[in-house]
Amino acid sequence: MAEVAAASDASHIHGTMRRPLLIAVLAAVPVLLLLLFLGTWQVERLGWKNDLIARIAASEAAPAAPLAEPPEMLAKVRVSGRFDHAREGLLGLEVRGPVLGARLVTPLLREGAAPILVDRGWVPLERQHAVARPEGEVTVEGWVHPGDRPNLFSATDDPAGRRFYTFDPPAIGAALGLAEVAPFGLVALGPAGGSLPDPSRTLPRPTNNHLGYAITWYGLALSLLGVLAAFALRRKPA
Structure with a gap:
């Protein structure tokens, strides 16, 4: 037991x-x-x-292709038209050294197609600096920006003052008085030349x-x- x-x-x-x-x-x-x-x-x-x-790296290294409709986002393309400098606006805020600036956004008017908002590059907010504003037909090379949408943390745009903090093509186009605008934008690419606006050099790379x-x-x-x-x-x- x-x-x-x-x-x-x-x-x-x-x-x-x-x-x-x-x-x-x-x-x-x-x-x-x-x-x-x-x-x-x-x-x-x-x-x-x-x-x-x-x-993205392959697209950046290749020559710019003609803009297709609808375009591939982040593609390197070229498009021709005429800048509507009377309707340009400023996007965001960017400090370079001691100088406060923003991105210059200008509508590119196209024959038989909706205007495209082009981020031409950085300009200082102080207006005494000379900014190139070409007249007549131009060809712009850049990458296709799909556009952004504002969120809770986005700064509030000032449509009357043409100051924008979110690259939202439909909203910016309406504020600039455009009846129609492409739902995407174009960020101009170019070399460093010392002139204004100062365009982007490369396509964006997402974090990895x-x-x-x-x-x-x-x-x-x-x-x-x-x-x-x-x-x-x-x-x-x-």
Whole structure:
């Protein structure tokens, strides 16, 4: 009888020790699966982002293509028309050295097509600086900007003063008195020449932090496994 009682006590002790481990495993499995899912998702995003950056670099290195309708966003294109300097506006704020400036946005009027808002480049807010305003037919090379939409953190535009803080072509076009405007914009590209406006030099590159995120999520998954292993060893009977 004593042997039976001892065996029963040992079985009860083992069961009591296994129960917390089982609870810990059941609680950890969903978290582990979520961490693995997030890590795998970031790896997939990494591949997509690397491909996007490579396509942007190839577009930047290639000659500008004629503007297609509808255009591919971030594509390097060229388009001809006539600037409507009487309707130009300023976009955002940008400090260069001690000088405060903004981006000069001017409608490009096209024959048989809606005007395009062109971000011609940076100009100082002080008006005594000479700004080039070519007349007649011009050809602009730049990258296609899909446009932005204001959010809760966006500064409020001043349509009457033609000061804008979000590059929203329909909203800017309406404020400039254009009956119709292309739903996208064009950011002019050009070399550094010392003249104003000072155009952009390169196409934008999106941030690419996905590798770091993937390492973080997979690292957390490994850490969780390590914690479970340590917990199981501590619960193991001597």
